[in-house]
Amino acid sequence: MTQSSNPDQKRPLTLRDVSEASGVSEMTVSRVLRSRGDVSEPTRERVLEAARRLGYVPNKIAGALASQRVNLVAVIIPSLSNMVYPEVMTGISRVLEDTGLQPVVGVTHYQPEREESVLYEMLSWRPSGVILAGLEHSDAARAMLENAGIPIVEAMDVDGEAVDSVVGISHRRAGLQMAEAILKAGYKKIGFLGTMMPYDHRARKRLEGLEEGLAAAGITLADREFYSGGSALLKGREMTEAILARNPDLDFLYYSNDMIGAGGLLYCLDQGIDVPNRLGLAGFNGVELLQGLPRRLATMDACRLEIGTTAAQIIAGLRPGGVVGGERVELTPTLQLGDTIRV
Amino acid sequence: MTQSSNPDQKRPLTLRDVSEASGVSEMTVSRVLRSRGDVSEPTRERVLEAARRLGYVPNKIAGALASQRVNLVAVIIPSLSNMVYPEVMTGISRVLEDTGLQPVVGVTHYQPEREESVLYEMLSWRPSGVILAGLEHSDAARAMLENAGIPIVEAMDVDGEAVDSVVGISHRRAGLQMAEAILKAGYKKIGFLGTMMPYDHRARKRLEGLEEGLAAAGITLADREFYSGGSALLKGREMTEAILARNPDLDFLYYSNDMIGAGGLLYCLDQGIDVPNRLGLAGFNGVELLQGLPRRLATMDACRLEIGTTAAQIIAGLRPGGVVGGERVELTPTLQLGDTIRV
DNA sequence: TTGAAAGCGCTAACAG
DNA sequence: CTGTTAGCGCTTTCAA
Numbered sequence: 117m118t119q120s121s122n123p124d125q126k127r128p129l130t131l132r133d134v135s136e137a138s139g140v141s142e143m144t145v146s147r148v149l150r151s152r153g154d155v156s157e158p159t160r161e162r163v164l165e166a167a168r169r170l171g172y173v174p175n176k177i178a179g180a181l182a183s184q185r186v187n188l189v190a191v192i193i194p195s196l197s198n199m200v201y202p203e204v205m206t207g208i209s210r211v212l213e214d215t216g217l218q219p220v221v222g223v224t225h226y227q228p229e230r231e232e233s234v235l236y237e238m239l240s241w242r243p244s245g246v247i248l249a250g251l252e253h254s255d256a257a258r259a260m261l262e263n264a265g266i267p268i269v270e271a272m273d274v275d276g277e278a279v280d281s282v283v284g285i286s287h288r289r290a291g292l293q294m295a296e297a298i299l300k301a302g303y304k305k306i307g308f309l310g311t312m313m314p315y316d317h318r319a320r321k322r323l324e325g326l327e328e329g330l331a332a333a334g335i336t337l338a339d340r341e342f343y344s345g346g347s348a349l350l351k352g353r354e355m356t357e358a359i360l361a362r363n364p365d366l367d368f369l370y371y372s373n374d375m376i377g378a379g380g381l382l383y384c385l386d387q388g389i390d391v392p393n394r395l396g397l398a399g400f401n402g403v404e405l406l407q408g409l410p411r412r413l414a415t416m417d418a419c420r421l422e423i424g425t426t427a428a429q430i431i432a433g434l435r436p437g438g439v440v441g442g443e444r445v446e447l448t449p450t451l452q453l454g455d456t457i458r459v
Numbered sequence: 460m461t462q463s464s465n466p467d468q469k470r471p472l473t474l475r476d477v478s479e480a481s482g483v484s485e486m487t488v489s490r491v492l493r494s495r496g497d498v499s500e501p502t503r504e505r506v507l508e509a510a511r512r513l514g515y516v517p518n519k520i521a522g523a524l525a526s527q528r529v530n531l532v533a534v535i536i537p538s539l540s541n542m543v544y545p546e547v548m549t550g551i552s553r554v555l556e557d558t559g560l561q562p563v564v565g566v567t568h569y570q571p572e573r574e575e576s577v578l579y580e581m582l583s584w585r586p587s588g589v590i591l592a593g594l595e596h597s598d599a600a601r602a603m604l605e606n607a608g609i610p611i612v613e614a615m616d617v618d619g620e621a622v623d624s625v626v627g628i629s630h631r632r633a634g635l636q637m638a639e640a641i642l643k644a645g646y647k648k649i650g651f652l653g654t655m656m657p658y659d660h661r662a663r664k665r666l667e668g669l670e671e672g673l674a675a676a677g678i679t680l681a682d683r684e685f686y687s688g689g690s691a692l693l694k695g696r697e698m699t700e701a702i703l704a705r706n707p708d709l710d711f712l713y714y715s716n717d718m719i720g721a722g723g724l725l726y727c728l729d730q731g732i733d734v735p736n737r738l739g740l741a742g743f744n745g746v747e748l749l750q751g752l753p754r755r756l757a758t759m760d761a762c763r764l765e766i767g768t769t770a771a772q773i774i775a776g777l778r779p780g781g782v783v784g785g786e787r788v789e790l791t792p793t794l795q796l797g798d799t800i801r802v
Numbered sequence: 803t804t805g806a807a808a809g810c811g812c813t814a815a816c817a818g
Numbered sequence: 819c820t821g822t823t824a825g826c827g828c829t830t831t832c833a834a
Contacts, residue, residue: 349751408692
C-alpha cells in the first residue's frame with residue numbers, strides 16, 4: 117500500500133493543520149473552504165495554497181455534526197439489474213448535480229425486510245431527503261419515514277397512500293389501458309407472463325388492471341405463466357414456448373416487462389408465428405433495447421426519467437410554485453402499439 | 460407532510476432521550492444499541508423497549524466522529540447504464556452484506572474531472588475503503604487515493620500501475636487472444652466497431668491488443684467504426700450496415716461490447732448474411748442477454764462478478780492468507796466461440 | 803474581516 | 819455490570 121507525500125502522516129489532516137500551515141485561524145480557513153462570509157483575497161489565497169499543498173480533504177462528518185446539515189439524499193430501489201431503476205437514478209442525478217446534493221443508493225432486492233434495514237441505515241446518516249420505490253412498506257419502515265422530519269418521495273407508483281409526496285404512474289390504469297387496446301384489436305384469448313416476485317407490486321397492479329379491463333368485456337384471462345431469476349430474454353422464450361404448448365389457441369400475450377417480451381417476440385419470429393395477426397404481443401416499460409429488435413414490440417413507457425427528475429426536484433425544493441411537500445404527481449404513460457398489435 | 464407519533468418533535472431524538480425514557484445512562488444505552496460490552500438482560504430490554512417506543516434512529520454522524528470509524532465503502536464507477544457495472548456492484552454487495560460495511564455508489568459518466576470530484580466528495584466522508592474502475596485517474600485523484608490512508612482497489616483492468624490493490628483482467632491480452640482466435644479460424648479482413656469514448660480505456664486496450672495480435676500475422680485492421688450514445692442494439696445494427704456498405708469484403712467484425720455485437724448479429728441475420736462462414740462476429744463481456752438471441756454471439760467473459768467479490772474482500776480484509784494490501788489479482792477471461800466464429 | 807468559545811451527539815477510556 | 823469524563827473536527831455565535 118503506497119503512502120506517498122504528506123510525510124509523517126498517520127492521522128488524517130485537519131483544519132488545524134491547514135490553519136497552522138497558513139497562519140490563519142481555523143475559523144477563517146473554514147470560511148475560505150466553504151466560500152462563506154467575507155475573507156480578504158490575500159488570506160483566501162494563502163489558505164487555498166496551504167490546503168492544496170497539504171492535500172487536505174475536509175471531514176464532512178465533523179462538518180455535518182456541527183452544522184446539522186447533510187447534503188445526502190437516500191435513494192432506495194429494489195434492484196440494479198432491472199434497467200428501470202438505473203434510469204430513474206439517471207433522472208435523479210441529473211437534477212441533483214446542480215444542487216450540491218448527492219444521491220446515495222441502497223438496494224433492497226425486492227425484500228421488505230431489506231428495505232427496512234437499508235432505510236434505517238440510511239436515516240442514521242441524517243440525509244436531506246429520501247426517495248424510494250413504491251408505496252408498500254413494512255409498518256416499521258413507514259413509521260421511520262413519517263418520523264424522519266425530512267422530505268420523502270415515494271416513486272414509480274401512485275396507486276396507494278403516500279407518506280409524504282408521490283411521483284409515478286398508475287400501474288393499475290396501465291393494465292386497464294392495455295386491456296382496452298387488446299380488446300379493441302379484437303384479441304380474445306389472452307395470456308399473461310410475468311415475474312414470480314410476490315413483492316413486485318407494480319407488476320401485480322398491472323395484472324389486476326388488465327383483468328379488470330378484460331372483465332368489463334366479459335373476458336377472463338385464459339392462462340398465466342410466472343418465472344424468477346435468470347436471463348430475462350431467455351426466460352421470455354422459454355415461457356412463451358411453455359404457455360403456447362399448453363394453450364395453443366391463445367391469441368395475445370401480455371408480458372410484465374419488455375425483456376421477457378423481447379424474448380417472446382424473438383421466439384415467435386423463430387417459430388414463424390404470424391405476429392401480430394395470429395398472435396399479438398405487448399411488454400411494459402419502453403426500454404431502449406426494443407429499438408434494435410427486428411420488430412417493434414408494443415409497450416408502454418413508464419416515464420422513468422421524468423419520475424427521477426420530478427422526485428429529485430421535490431427533495432431539492434425546486435418545484436414550480438414553491439410547493440413544499442405532500443405533492444402527488446401522476447404521470448401519463450403512452451401506449452406504443454409498435455408492430456405486435458394488429459390495427 | 461405527515462408527522463405522526465413522537466409528539467412535540469422538531470429536534471430529532473438523541474441518545475439522551477432514550478436514556479431519560481429508560482432511566483439508564485446514555486453510555487449504557489449506547490452499549491445496548493451497539494451490542495457492545497456486557498449489559499444485564501433486564502436493562503437491555505428496558506432500553507430496547509424505550510428506543511423502539513420512541514422510534515429512535517441513532518445518529519451515525521456523531522457516532523462516526525466519536526469512534527473514528529465509518530462503515531462505508533466508496534464505489535466509483537463510470538456508468539449505471541452499462542450493465543457491466545451494476546454486475547460488479549452485485550458482487551461487491553454480496554460480500555459486504557456480511558461485514559457490516561455499506562457500499563456507497565458514485566458515478567463519473569466516464570469523465571475524469573467527475574471522477575476527481577466524486578472521489579473528493581466521498582473521501583470527505585472518511586470511508587473505510589475505495590473501489591474504483593480502472594487505473595487511469597487525474598493526478599489529483601491519484602494523489603488523494605495515495606494519501607487517503609485506507610485500502611484502495613482499482614477494479615476491472617490490470618494493465619497499468621496500481622495505487623494499492625488491483626483486481627481485473629488484462630484487456631490488452633483479451634484483444635490479443637481474440638486476434639488469435641480470429642486468425643486461427645482463417646478470417647483475414649477484420650473490422651472493429653466500438654464506442655467513441657476516448658476515456659473507455661479498457662475498450663481501447665482491447666483494440667490495441669487486437670491490432671498487436673493481427674500484426675504478428677502481418678495483418679492490419681481493415682476498417683473501424685465508432686459511435687456514441689443511443690440504444691446500443693440499434694447502434695450495432697446501424698454501424699454494421701455502415702461498415703459493410705463501405706467495405707463489403709470484410710469477413711470478421713469485432714465489437715467492443717456485446718450489446719452492439721448483438722445488434723450486429725440481428726442485422727446480419729435479417730440480411731441473410733451467412734454467419735459465421737461468410738462473416739464472423741464477436742463481442743465482449745459475456746452478458747446474460749446473449750443467451751436469448753437466435754444465435755450465440757462469440758464473446759469473452761469479463762469476470763464481472765468475481766471482480767466485485769474480490770475487490771470487496773480486499774476492502775473488508777477477508778483475503779485468504781490474511782493479505783493486507785497491495786494485492787494484484789489478475790483474472791482470466793474465457794473465450795466462448797458461440798455460433799459466430801467458424802471452427 | 804477575523805478570532806475565541808461553545809457545543810453538535812456520540813463513544814473511548816477509565817472508574818467504580 | 820454501570821456510570822463519568824473527555825473529546826472526535828468542524829461550525830455557530832458572538833465579540834473584537
